[in-house]
Amino acid sequence: AQTVTQSQPxxxxxxxxxxxxxxTYDTSESDYYLFWxxxxxxxxxxxxxxxxAYKQQNATENRFSVNFQKAAKSFSLKISDSQLGDAAxxxxxxxxxxxxxxxxxxxxxxxxxxxx
Amino acid sequence: DTGVSQDPRHKITKxxxxxxxxxxxxxxxxxxxxxxxxLGQGPEFLTYFQxxxxxxxxxxxxxxxxxxxxxxxxxxxxxxxxxxGDSAMYLCASSLVRSPLHFGNGTRLTVT
Numbered sequence: 001a002q003t004v005t006q007s008q009p010x011x012x013x014x015x016x017x018x019x020x021x022x023x024t025y026d027t028s029e030s031d032y033y034l035f036w037x038x039x040x041x042x043x044x045x046x047x048x049x050x051x052x053a054y055k056q057q058n059a060t061e062n063r064f065s066v067n068f069q070k071a072a073k074s075f076s077l078k079i080s081d082s083q084l085g086d087a088a089x090x091x092x093x094x095x096x097x098x099x100x101x102x103x104x105x106x107x108x109x110x111x112x113x114x115x116x
Numbered sequence: 117d118t119g120v121s122q123d124p125r126h127k128i129t130k131x132x133x134x135x136x137x138x139x140x141x142x143x144x145x146x147x148x149x150x151x152x153x154x155l156g157q158g159p160e161f162l163t164y165f166q167x168x169x170x171x172x173x174x175x176x177x178x179x180x181x182x183x184x185x186x187x188x189x190x191x192x193x194x195x196x197x198x199x200x201g202d203s204a205m206y207l208c209a210s211s212l213v214r215s216p217l218h219f220g221n222g223t224r225l226t227v228t
Contacts, residue, residue: 004158035216045159045207045219091158101172103149104217106158 002027002096006107013082014115020067021077021110023092033095034068034075035104040088048090051075079112087114118142120220122208128226129198136194137223141210148191149217150183151207152176159207165191198227 004025013019025034036048051059051068058066063083067076079086089111093104121140129135141148146167151159162181164172167188177183180198185191195202205224209217 033214037219042221043205044221045209045217047216047218050216093158098172101164101166102147102214103161103164103172104159105161108156108158 002029002094002105004092004094004105004107006090006092006110008110009108010111010113012113012115013079015082015084017082018078018080019082019112021079021090021092021112023075023077023107025073025075025092025094027073027094027096029097031097034066035093035095036064036066036075036077037091037093037106038086038088039091039109045091049077082114084114084116087112120208120210120218122206122220122223124223125221126224126226128228131200131227132197134194134196135198135225136192137206137208137225139191139193139208139210139220141190141208142218145210145212145218146188147211147213148185149209149211150191150193151209153205153207153222154203162193162206195225198225200227203227 032053034051037045038048039045049061063080065078089109091109092107123138148165150162153159163183165185180196183193205222207222209219211217
């Protein structure tokens with residue numbers, strides 16, 4: 001079974017500093033996607049960044065970047081120049097495609113606190 | 117793009133009652149998902165539709181749960197004879213093929 005593990009239940013960072021959130025996953029598929037989603041207290045899940053497994057280049061979206069290590073099945077999220085608005089739960093997710101059905105499997109999340 | 121809409125946002129019900137939630141996906145999205153999220157956990161997959169066809173159901177979805185997506189547009193999730201263990205956030209998401217999921221705000225169910 002595919003699993004996603006986030007080993008850091010909570011992290012904190014000073015405003016304007018950089019923080020890295022860890023994620024490891026286990027899948028037997030060769031073609032998959034990895035995602036980081038953000039869930040602020042308002043609770044809507046928002047896509048932060050997406051990585052296609054067949055692409056070696058790490059995805060980047062403004063202050064957010066990933067370190068994708070396919071062999072190690074590791075997919076960490078780096079947030080640069082942290083802002084107060086980055087405070088939220090962050091979920092790592094891996095896509096699974098089975099018999100034409102595609103779904104996401106999520107980790108348990110990391111709660112990020114940004115200190116002013 | 118008006119986003120994924122879920123109704124109601126909160127539902128409090130007594131154990132044994134039936135409840136129904138509604139999800140309106142982004143109009144051009146043919147895929148629709150239901151997830152359940154309990155406190156301190158990530159979302160867990162419940163079921164998935166492609167157009168009007170329900171293609172997959174999780175083992176988490178007991179016989180008391182049923183989901184429909186008539187005409188491939190909005191979807192409903194019904195829970196019959198609710199139990200306290202059903203208390204959770206129920207999230208709906210929609211997407212195009214091989215595209216990221218767009219989530220709604222969720223429906224928080226409390227069973228007393």
